[in-house]
Amino acid sequence: MTKKLDSIIEAGKEKIKKWKKMEIGVLALINTVIGFNASAEPLNLPKEYSENITVKGQEKDVFDYDFNSDGINEKVVVTYNVVDNLIGAVVSIYTNQGGKEILTYQIAFDKKFNVMELQAMQKMFDKVKEYYPEYSKNIQPDETRYIKIYGDNRNNDIVFDKVKFNNHAPENTNNFLFIKKGSSLLEAPNGNAVAHLSFSEKPEILFDMVSDAANNQTKWYFTEFTKRVSTNVSKKTNKDKNGKVVAENPTTVRGFIAGSEDNVSQRGFHWDKMIRKIEIVNKFIDTAIKANEELYIVTEYRPLSRDKPSEKDRFGNKNNQSIVGYTSSKKEGEKINIPDQTIFKIIGEENNMLKIETPFYGGPYFIEKQEGAYKKVENIKGEVNKFIAIDPNSQTEVLFQRIPETEKYEVVTYSYVTTGKDGWGSYETPHGAFLIAFTRPYMTFTRHAREGDKTLPGRSDLTIGGSARYAVRFSGGGYMHGIPVGLNFRGSTLNTGTAHKIGTYKDSHKCVRHFDDQIEFIVKWINADSKIRDRDNTIPEEPVIAVVL
Numbered sequence: 001m002t003k004k005l006d007s008i009i010e011a012g013k014e015k016i017k018k019w020k021k022m023e024i025g026v027l028a029l030i031n032t033v034i035g036f037n038a039s040a041e042p043l044n045l046p047k048e049y050s051e052n053i054t055v056k057g058q059e060k061d062v063f064d065y066d067f068n069s070d071g072i073n074e075k076v077v078v079t080y081n082v083v084d085n086l087i088g089a090v091v092s093i094y095t096n097q098g099g100k101e102i103l104t105y106q107i108a109f110d111k112k113f114n115v116m117e118l119q120a121m122q123k124m125f126d127k128v129k130e131y132y133p134e135y136s137k138n139i140q141p142d143e144t145r146y147i148k149i150y151g152d153n154r155n156n157d158i159v160f161d162k163v164k165f166n167n168h169a170p171e172n173t174n175n176f177l178f179i180k181k182g183s184s185l186l187e188a189p190n191g192n193a194v195a196h197l198s199f200s201e202k203p204e205i206l207f208d209m210v211s212d213a214a215n216n217q218t219k220w221y222f223t224e225f226t227k228r229v230s231t232n233v234s235k236k237t238n239k240d241k242n243g244k245v246v247a248e249n250p251t252t253v254r255g256f257i258a259g260s261e262d263n264v265s266q267r268g269f270h271w272d273k274m275i276r277k278i279e280i281v282n283k284f285i286d287t288a289i290k291a292n293e294e295l296y297i298v299t300e301y302r303p304l305s306r307d308k309p310s311e312k313d314r315f316g317n318k319n320n321q322s323i324v325g326y327t328s329s330k331k332e333g334e335k336i337n338i339p340d341q342t343i344f345k346i347i348g349e350e351n352n353m354l355k356i357e358t359p360f361y362g363g364p365y366f367i368e369k370q371e372g373a374y375k376k377v378e379n380i381k382g383e384v385n386k387f388i389a390i391d392p393n394s395q396t397e398v399l400f401q402r403i404p405e406t407e408k409y410e411v412v413t414y415s416y417v418t419t420g421k422d423g424w425g426s427y428e429t430p431h432g433a434f435l436i437a438f439t440r441p442y443m444t445f446t447r448h449a450r451e452g453d454k455t456l457p458g459r460s461d462l463t464i465g466g467s468a469r470y471a472v473r474f475s476g477g478g479y480m481h482g483i484p485v486g487l488n489f490r491g492s493t494l495n496t497g498t499a500h501k502i503g504t505y506k507d508s509h510k511c512v513r514h515f516d517d518q519i520e521f522i523v524k525w526i527n528a529d530s531k532i533r534d535r536d537n538t539i540p541e542e543p544v545i546a547v548v549l
Contacts, residue, residue, distance in 0.1 A: 042090075042106055042146045043079060049094040049101035055079045067093065067132045075101045086112040091128060097141060105135060107147045110175070111272075117156075124151055127207075134222055134254075135209055137188035143216075149207045150175045153271045157408050162401075165413040165521040173414070175268040176202040177221055178395075178504070183263050185255035189220050194255045197225065200504050205266065208259065219259035221266075226252045267394035270549075274389035274398055275409060277360075277547050281343070281433045282383045282402075284359035288345045295377040296356075297435050298323055300340040301476055304446065304459055313337050315361055316431045318422075320510070321476030323373050325365030329353045336361055340476040341434040343377070343545070360432045377435065379543050386526070386544040388436075388480075390512055392419040392429055393549070395503050397512065399525065412525060416503025418513040420478065426509035427478075429548055434475040436544040438537035439523045443471035443481040443511075469493075470519045472526060474546040477509075482516040 043055055053060065058081050064073035074096070080089035090108050094101040107128055113120055127149050135147050153174045154160065163169065179202070185195040189209075197203065203225035210219050227250060257264060288295055300321045310319035313336040322337040329350040338344070338361065347364060348355035357363030367373075385402040387409075399412035420429040447465030449455045456462045466489070469482035483493035493499055493516050501507055502515065514522065532539040 042108075043092065045077070045079075045092055045103055045106070047103050047142075047144070049075050049077070049103070053077060057081060067129065068136065072096050074104075082115070085115050087115055088112050102142060103144050104139065105145050105147060107149060110148055110150045111153075120151070124149065127151075131207055131222070135207065138190065140213060144212045145209050146211070147207050147209045150205050153269060155272055155275070157275060158271050158400075159403075159408055159410040162410040163413060164525075165518065168415040168515050168518055169413065170202065170416070171226070172202060172204040173269045173271075175205040175266070177205060177223060177257060178202055178265040178267050179263070180265060181263045183257050185223070185225060185253060185257055187255055189216070189218070189256050191256070195225065195227070195253050197257070200500075201225070202267070202503070203257070205268075206254070221257045221259055221264070222254065223257055224252065224254045226250045267396070269396050269398065269414065270391060270394065271398070273549065274391070274400070274547070277433075277549060278387045278389065278400060278402075278409070278545075281359045281387075281545060281547060284343070284345075284357075285380060286383050289380075289382060293345045293347070295380055296344055296346065296374045297377055298338055298340050298342045298344070298373065299375050300373060301437075301473075303477065304456070304462065310337070312422075312428075316428060318427055320427045320430075322430075323367055323370075325356070325361070325363075325367055326353070327365065329355070329366045331366075336365060338365070338367070339430040339432055339434070339478075341437060341474060342432050343435055344374075358432070377543075379541065380435075384543050384545050386542060388474075388522075388544065388546045389549065390417065390419065390429065390546065391549045392431075392506060395419060395506070397514075399522065413518065413521065415514070415518060418498075418502050418504070418507050420508045420510040420512075421506035428506065429478055429508075429510060429512060430475050431548050432475070434546045434548070436526060436540060436546060437473040438534065438539045439470065439472045439526055440536045440538065441470060441523075442536075443468040443479055443484070445484055468513075469516045470523045472519070472523060475548075478511055480512045480514060480519060480522065480546075482514055482519045484513070 045053060045055070058079040060077060060079045062075065062077050065076055066073050075094040077092040077094070078089055079092070080087055090106060092103060093105040093107070095104040109124060113124070131149065135145060139145065179197045179199055182199065183197050184193040185197055185203070186192065187194050203223035206222045206224055208219060208221045211217070285295065300323055302321055305321065307320050312318055315336060317337040317339055319337040322339045325336045325338045327333040338358065342358060344356045344358045346354050346356055350366065352369060353366040354369055355364050355366055383402070385404060387400045387402070389398045389400060391397070395416055395418065396414070397417045398414040400409040401412050402409050420427050422428050444464050445466045445468070446456065446462040449461055449463040453463040464487065466484050466486045468484040472480035474480065483496055483499050485493060485496065498513065499515065502513060526540050526544050527538045528540065528542055530538055530541040532541060
């Protein structure tokens with residue numbers, strides 16, 4: 001089969017060079033590397049193989065291969081389509097059962113590939129063969145298993161060898177399971193346990209699998225896990241209580257985990273998704289500047305404001321330190337909440353309302369002409385090179401540095417974080433694109449005042465309750481900061497319960513929590529050599545944009 005793949009790839013190269021449509025034979029095995037996107041549904045193929053199998057809108061090719069080396073070939077049907085040079089395919093494997101070819105495995109992939117990425121195609125094709133001994137375990141007669149293989153989320157526009165801070169950067173940078181409750185890692189579906197995974201551990205997903213068997217509707221994840229002292233931090237060494245470096249002996253195991261939503265949650269470092277969002281912002285900026293359109297930001301920061309309860313809009317934002325955007329200049333129809341520090345441009349005026357567009361929320365929307373609610377952006381002169389991408393669903397964060405000469409993005413640092421959750425007096429971290437306002441060396445927190453406490457000016461109900469190292473204000477009262485502790489705290493913040501929660505669940509009041517050494521690095525990266533000061537605050541001279549997915 002490898003020889004056939006090689007010849008097909010070479011033929012494919014020649015077809016690409018001539019810009020001609022690829023023939024079915026050229027795509028046959030190349031497509032075993034490619035998958036529909038993550039939401040692809042299984043193909044409705046007949047249970048028993050026949051030569052007249054067709055799928056509407058799909059091409060197909062058929063070949064034989066002995067996957068389990070038992071001397072009997074399996075029948076492989078590759079169905080595929082090509083749209084805009086992206087190939088989507090499904091590999092269906094029919095096995096010989098009682099003299100009949102029965103559909104036993106149907107394999108898709110978590111992403112599509114460009115027809116030019118032949119090396120990536122080869123790697124994914126190898127996974128179909130590599131994982132066969134695993135997804136075939138404990139298979140029952142007449143059972144069909146539907147498998148989705150996960151690949152590398154990275155792409156050629158992302159540079160990973162320039163990471164400048166990795167104290168809390170996990171080795172697993174792609175798709176992983178977050179363990180909600182203690183779970184057993186099994187050698188096969190419903191098989192024996194080979195390891196036990198504790199709360200907050202994050203094994204990498206290699207493939208997932210469901211079955212059409214009536215007695216086995218469980219979704220199974222086949223994962224790889226390297227057991228270390230801490231899965232929040234991926235250092236090769238650890239220190240004892242005296243600070244002495246001690247060696248680790250990590251053990252890597254593979255196995256199946258039952259996909260109960262009560263026990264596990266699928267997450268990931270979604271590099272492609274982050275870059276797509278970043279490029280939406282830069283395209284918005286570039287288009288505005290080329291058209292001589294001014295850029296603005298919302299300026300609705302109201303410290304310690306008493307916000308009224310409000311409903312989330314369709315982007316997941318509440319009206320906390322936000323302005324209201326209307327779909328009609330008459331204030332009719334759908335409304336959205338546009339958070340503080342959101343980037344937008346003014347494209348017109350109607351009924352004494354400003355007509356605006358934004359990079360994330362689109363438009364047009366209409367906002368009230370209200371002095372002090374927005375201001376012109378002064379430091380964005382072209383495409384922005386510094387971005388902070390935050391993914392609340394996966395509790396992950398990445399700093400990207402764009403290289404103008406190549407238009408590629410270097411990963412500066414990446415880690416798990418803790419974002420905001422909705423609750424009484426707390427808010428989910430707002431979703432959108434926000435221009436970083438400033439940084440400072442500390443972050444203070446309030447609590448309800450008790451008898452004898454020194455209260456805040458104008459707020460007799462509040463007092464300072466604690467602090468964290470460093471603060472980066474990106475939207476309203478939403479800051480990036482270190483581990484919050486009480487005013488009398490002594491010791492290492494790494495040993496606090498708050499630090500142990502990083503990368504687990506949404507838990508803050510609105511902010512994004514980091515380890516102390518990491519937020520220190522981030523602040524220095526944001527500030528660069530800026531000399532612009534406002535009391536304890538440093539305003540970055542070079543624009544930095546936080547993108548919250």
